[in-house]
Amino acid sequence: MLKKRLIGTVIVKNGWAVQSFGYRRYLPLGKPECLVQNLDRWGADEIFVLSIDRSSGRLGPDFKLLGRLGQLGLGTPLIYGGGIRSVEDGLQVIRLGADRLCVDALLHDDVEIVRGLSRQLGAQAVIASLPLSYRDQRIEWLDYRTKVSTQVSAKDLDAVTLGIVSELLVIDWQHEGQPGGFDRRLSAHASLPAEIPLIAFGGLSEPGQLIELLSQPRMAAVAVGNFLSYREHAIQKIKTQLIGMPMRLPSYESMYSLTTDV
């Protein structure tokens, strides 16, 4: 049986891992490699590295960071998002060790490039990031570069996702970084294409909230960012609180062999 996933998220700005609050305030955490290595060691189901300033700065993907992450020899699947401008960018991201791509700005700019990525890599390797907010029973889709939110219909979202991506990353950007802040009305909204599984992100911290979201049949995963940064073994601690959900059990690994081959 396919398990639901707990995705450890690392937000990167100017090359540094940061805590992000509502897409507007950032606090430095340190080197992204250190956080990624922790998530790998703690047994995250996937690791999502999102470089948030690459598209707005027209910098392209952070290949140097990906190169450094590739050198870590991660045993955990890696998702990368940030700055992907073309099919070739996406292919290079995969060559450098990412297993899947997450696109956001490209969905606004040129969905044909996303379609091209999907054709080259398979839709299973492509995730659509949708920073959403809820107003007057409608959902609004944020272009984070211009900070402009626009009402979207099911037809609009179908056009940029159906048959192209395998999962939708539903981000509650307004409540990002706020404990227990994720607005469940976003992931339950009828405008989201029913055929595509969801990943929830933004303001996810409380076990009860995670259980409620993971109990939704179409919720494939929850992604947690800031709240993994405050303690050691954060993944195992959250998973211990989610026992009973269809997830992998928490595992405790050492980076070093505890026995000697003689």
Added chain:
Amino acid sequence: MGNHASVVHSLRELNYRVRVSNDQAVLNEADVLVLPGVGAFPSGMKALHSLSLVSYLQEQARLQRPIIGFCLGMQLLADASYEHQYTTGLGLIPGEVVPLINPQWHIGWNSIECVLQDPLFQASDGQVFYFNHSFAYRGPSEYQIGLSRHHKAFPSVVRRGSVVGLQFHPEKSQRPGKELLKSLISGLCHA
């Protein structure tokens, strides 16, 4: 298109010497050939043709050289695939690769169930591995060592002699993946 870095790291962690190459002289020196893969079947086969590796791999399989395919690498071992268009594969394990239907993708961690006795996989029976694919192998049951279930069961481990295919990514499956790789490589090398 391949996730070479991850595969190399995970094999080196198991203390194997690893070389990434498309040079037949280099490949001839290896005890085991690993065919990793991310991407679509037609581009994978196109790459193998352009590197003149199709007949080479077929010849190595005939000589019973151990060959292991991961994910797309497993699918390339089959006779053909229907991904995008009908494309012939390496033909090392009889069968073809067909799309998953409803749901169209299988992404995440899932267990394998061994349905045929095979000492190389017994320790991994029931263990959970990372999958990321939208097509799956379909072929004679005699080659299906392990199944996984996602609405319907599909083959996740196939084997014909010294040729083995794993639909999942052992290199991205943490401890269970490393244990399986160790058992598999040492078993194939000492068979």
